[in-house]
Amino acid sequence: MIHYSLKCADGHQFESWFQSAAAFDKLQAAGHVACAVCGSAQVEKALMAPRVNHAAPADAPKQSLSEPANPAEQALARMREHVEKHSTYVGGSFAKEARAMHLGDTPERPIWGEANPTEAKALIEDGIPIAPLPFTPTRKSN
Template identity: 40%
Template sequence: MIHYNLTCENGHAFEGWFSSSDDYSRQVSARLITCPTCNSASVTKQLMAPSVSTARKKEARQALVMDQAQKETITKLREMVKSIRENAEDVGERFPEEARKIHYGEADQRGLIGKASREEAIALLEEGIEVAPLPVLPDDTN
């Protein structure tokens, strides 16, 4: 996992953890990262000092290791995401359009997955269309 110090356009500082720098870039481009203080999606990385390994840092990292219950939860989440993907139609960028068709009875009821911007997801929710993002889980190697 990669840790970044982030700042929104209003100067609020917060941090984020990402599976890779590409994961960070993808989430910023999709405007999925928002400031916990003002909800702004205009977010940038801040300069950070390199991490130097010390005995104290090693102890701190060991405290971050997942316990068995956390591992079981991640495993269950991974199974849930797999099941959803296997039992839903991936409509890609057409997700908002297809979700509306189903909601308003213009298409048969079925499970959908796809892509929607933050604004599109909010609009769907405001129309009473239930949507939720699939969780992004830590890599198997972490």
């Protein structure tokens, strides 16, 4: 695969992937490469700096793709850990559990789980305090 920065005759710039340089040339000659903004078929490659991958030193720490790489990912990981440690996962029963606590039918406790958009909207409209979490559950629900 090859990645190109492209530019149309109207000056719109966009990027696209092609199977190879020859595939780009063939598609362009057949008029199948079009501007992503205006649809013009008058498209050419734009000036682009090549990506150069540098080899890491042998003593550089190795990082798994599943480990948080930047401060935002690290903050999300800490948040997930806190939520999982200090609340009860109720899975797809979240809306039912939240409503029961709000009505006083069950004791209040910190919970988290899933709700579909209709359920979440109904909870909000009924004044039940909820908030979306910026991560998906790691636990399997049956």
